[in-house]
Amino acid sequence: MAATTRATATALGVLAVAGASAFAYGTFVERKLYTLRTATIDVLPAGSADIRVLHLSDLHMAPWQKDKQAWVRGLARLDPHLIVDTGDNLGHRDGLDGIKAALDVFNGVPGVYVNGSNDYFGPSFKNPLRYFMGPSKSPGRTERLDTAALEAYFDSLGWKNLNNRAVTTVVNDTIIDFFGVDDPHRHFDRLERIPGALDELREEDERGPRVTIGVAHAPYQYVLNSFVTHGAEVIFAGHTHGGQVCVPGYGAVVTNCDIPRKQVKGLSLWRHGFHSAYLNVSAGLGTSIYAPFRFACRPEATLLTLTAKS
Numbered sequence: 001m002a003a004t005t006r007a008t009a010t011a012l013g014v015l016a017v018a019g020a021s022a023f024a025y026g027t028f029v030e031r032k033l034y035t036l037r038t039a040t041i042d043v044l045p046a047g048s049a050d051i052r053v054l055h056l057s058d059l060h061m062a063p064w065q066k067d068k069q070a071w072v073r074g075l076a077r078l079d080p081h082l083i084v085d086t087g088d089n090l091g092h093r094d095g096l097d098g099i100k101a102a103l104d105v106f107n108g109v110p111g112v113y114v115n116g117s118n119d120y121f122g123p124s125f126k127n128p129l130r131y132f133m134g135p136s137k138s139p140g141r142t143e144r145l146d147t148a149a150l151e152a153y154f155d156s157l158g159w160k161n162l163n164n165r166a167v168t169t170v171v172n173d174t175i176i177d178f179f180g181v182d183d184p185h186r187h188f189d190r191l192e193r194i195p196g197a198l199d200e201l202r203e204e205d206e207r208g209p210r211v212t213i214g215v216a217h218a219p220y221q222y223v224l225n226s227f228v229t230h231g232a233e234v235i236f237a238g239h240t241h242g243g244q245v246c247v248p249g250y251g252a253v254v255t256n257c258d259i260p261r262k263q264v265k266g267l268s269l270w271r272h273g274f275h276s277a278y279l280n281v282s283a284g285l286g287t288s289i290y291a292p293f294r295f296a297c298r299p300e301a302t303l304l305t306l307t308a309k310s
Contacts, residue, residue, distance in 0.1 A: 026245070026295040031287060034071040035298045036078075039267045040305040041278050043233050045209035048174045048308040054080035055302040057217075057238030058284025060091030060118060061098040068285060068299075072102035078303055081172045083109055083159065086238035086282060087116030087183065087217035090145050091123055091289055100153060110171055111159035112178050116217035116239060117186045118288075120147050125290045135185065135256050162215050164190040166197035168205050175207055179230065180215035184223050185239060185257065189216070191226045198230060211306070219259045219281055228272040234306070235279045240264045242283025246296035265297070267304070280304055 044051065054075060061068065083106055089099050122143035151161060160167045162180025169176055179198055181189035198212075214232035216223050218239040227235050242265035243252025252264040263270070263281060270279040285299045 026293040030296075030298060031292055031294045032067055033298045034068065034285060035300045036075070037266070037300050037302045038305070039280070039302065040307055041234070041267070042307045042309050043278060044174055044211055044306050044308045046308050046310075049172050050308075051082060051172050051174060051306040052078065052080045053082045053084055053302075053304045053306060054078060055084045055086070055236055055280060055282050055304055056285070057086040057282035057301075058088040058116070058241060058286055059099065059102070060088055060123070060284075060286030060288060061095040061102065062092040062289055063094045063097045065098055065286075066101075069098050069102040072285070072301070073105050075301060076105045080106075080109060080303070083111035084213075084215060084236045085111060085113040085154070085159070086215060086236055087114050088118040088238065088284070088286075089116075090119050090150060091286055093122055093143060093145060096146065096150055096153060099150070103157065107157050109158070110169060111154070111157060112162050112167070112169075112180070112215060113154050113159050114162050114180045114215050114217050115147065115151075115183055115188075117183050118145075119150055120145060120183075120186070123288045123290055135258070163188075164193050166194065166201050168201050168210075175205075175210035177201055177210055177212045178215060179212070179227075179232070181223060183217045184220045185218040189223060191223065194226070194230050214277070218257050219263075219279070220257050221259065224259075224270050224277075224279065225272040228270060228275050228277050232277045235270060235277050236282075237279070238282045238284050240281060240283070241287065241294075242281075242297040242300070244287065244291075244294055244297055248296050252297070265300075 163182040166179035212231045214227035214235045216237050219237035240255050246252050252261050255264045265281050265283040267280050269276050283300045
């Protein structure tokens with residue numbers, strides 16, 4: 001009996017040490033192992049020049065996060081032709097100061113953006129176990145952030161607001177129709193506006209050929225399906241943090257929406273009906289200040305190169 005008790009105590013001690021080590025690693029090491037993921041897809045009209053798209057998401061920026069700000073600034077070396085920002089930029093009431101420190105260097109680079117819920121509401125503590133019961137719910141009382149100031153800053157960079165809107169722009173001599181929705185996680189999306197917005201764009205600009213890109217913060221299936229129905233050839237999203245805590249060999253434990261776990265991050269193909277679109281879900285660069293932890297899921301930005309169809 002004594003030997004069994006000692007063995008049990010030893011096993012529990014080993015588990016406790018392993019758990020503490022994993023927690024320390026996720027909090028102090030991996031959370032700051034910023035990574036650039038790259039991919040290439042052939043989606044542009046024949047004969048088009050390549051377009052380098054820098055996809056940023058879920059910075060959850062606090063003003064004191066100087067290392068994250070410096071790493072994002074350093075991405076300017078990639079000389080992107082286009083920036084797609086899929087929301088949750090703010091992580092603190094003064095997060096815009098950090099966003100400016102990170103993104104001022106991209107002033108003049110064409111870009112588009114949508115908002116996530118954390119661009120409207122400040123972070124709050126949530127029981128992490130609740131994520132196992134489905135997508136996170138809106139907390140009862142949260143601080144309202146200065147969303148208008150964030151949008152005004154993005155506008156000053158020359159980026160276009162895609163919150164329930166559509167715009168046409170030319171990037172590296174290719175015509176791109178963009179459309180997007182405000183945050184689906186908070187039910188701010190207005191998908192019913194997209195068909196009319198796209199029709200209006202194409203009535204005013206009949207040039208061609210062109211490529212169509214959809215942008216949303218949270219990749220809920222109904223949003224992705226609608227985007228494919230409305231002609232999106234590429235879709236950008238964030239929100240999931242790639243699961244944030246993953247199990248090696250298994251992947252994400254939760255997705256915080258209804259997207260399949262195997263598509264919680266990275267480039268994949270989203271099929272709906274008889275059509276499909278490339279889907280790039282960013283694992284994001286930040287975490288809530290109340291859950292500063294990542295495991296087997298490094299923070300990331302993506303450089304997605306769009307090339308011409310053969």
